Amino acid sequence: MKGLFKSKPRTPADVVRQTRELLIYVDLHAGSRGADPKREEEKMAELSKNIRDLKCILYGNGEHEPVTEACVQLTQEFFRENTLRLLIMCVPKVNLETRKDSTQVVANLQRQQVNSRILASEYLEANKDLLDTLISGYEDTEVALHYGAMLRECIRHQSIARYVLESDHMKKFFDYIQIPNFDIASDASATFKELLTRHKATVAEFLSKNYDWFFAEFNSRLLSSSNYITKRNTSVLGLNCCTAR
Structure with missing residues (x-):
């Protein structure tokens, strides 16, 4: 009799839907006054397992390669609703x-294609405020490296890189690169470099419109920095920028 009631294996879409429900719970209740600590702990453990399962579907599990159809199903369901937003907003709470694991899931989804469409790019274009959240993450030591890694994957998409380049956030990078925390400053520097080297036509357009203020900041704050590593890295980057222009 025991074998008659085995539960059906979860599909990739099922895993996404259950993850979304858990993210909604965590977003609403984690750390809130009056929340049941035991229930919260159970939900957090369940969420961690689900996100780990998403990662295994997308990357494989060491013994098996990822299955294309499973990745497609996962990606379609992931971007059917606001799962990406929920996942990003819940990073500080997990x-x-x-x-x-969340960072790896977000990174992989930027590369997934469904019928030659990159759903992640389309979603981000419609939800650009998420880029604001990721960039501002450099101001929070708890999430800076995770949000920074996610951001670099998102700016693989040219339209998203253009949004960041044209936003007021570009000026903030001159501060982020000089944050006293070496790891965060290095991560911000890596993102800054990616923004200024990946999409050459977009970078050239940005520099043609913003040459004066950009290089005034670049020269006075980075090339003149007392930090040797900052000065060395930006010297090379400056040459690349001049070439792009």
């Missing part, structure tokens, strides 16, 4: 390992 534990370190789940943050790492």
Whole structure:
């Protein structure tokens, strides 16, 4: 009799839907006054497992390669609703390992194609405020490296890189690169470099419109920095920028 009631294996879409429900719970209740600590702990553990399962579907599990159809199903369901938004907004509320897994899931989804469409790019174009959240993450030591890694994957899309380049956030990078925390400053520098080198036509357009203020800041704050590593890295980047222009 025991074998008659085995539960059906979850499909990739099922995993996404259950993850979304858990993210909604965590977003609403995690750390809130009056929340049941035991229930919250159970939900957090369940969420961590689900995000780990998403990662396994997208990357494979060490023994098996990812299955294309499973990745397509996962991606379609993921972007059917606001799962990406929920995942990003819940990063500060989950534990370190789940943050790492979440970062890998977001990174992989930027590359997934469904019928030659990159759904992640389309979603981000319609939800550009998420880029604001990721960039501002450099101001929070708890999530800076996770949000920074996500951001670099998002700006693989030319339209998203253009949005960041044309936003007021570009000026903030001159501060982020000089944050006293070495790891965060290095991460911000890597993102800054990616923004200024990946999409050459977009970078050339940005520099043609913003040459004066950009290089005034670049020269006075980065090339003249007392930090040797900052000065060395920006010297090379400056040459690339001049070439792009």
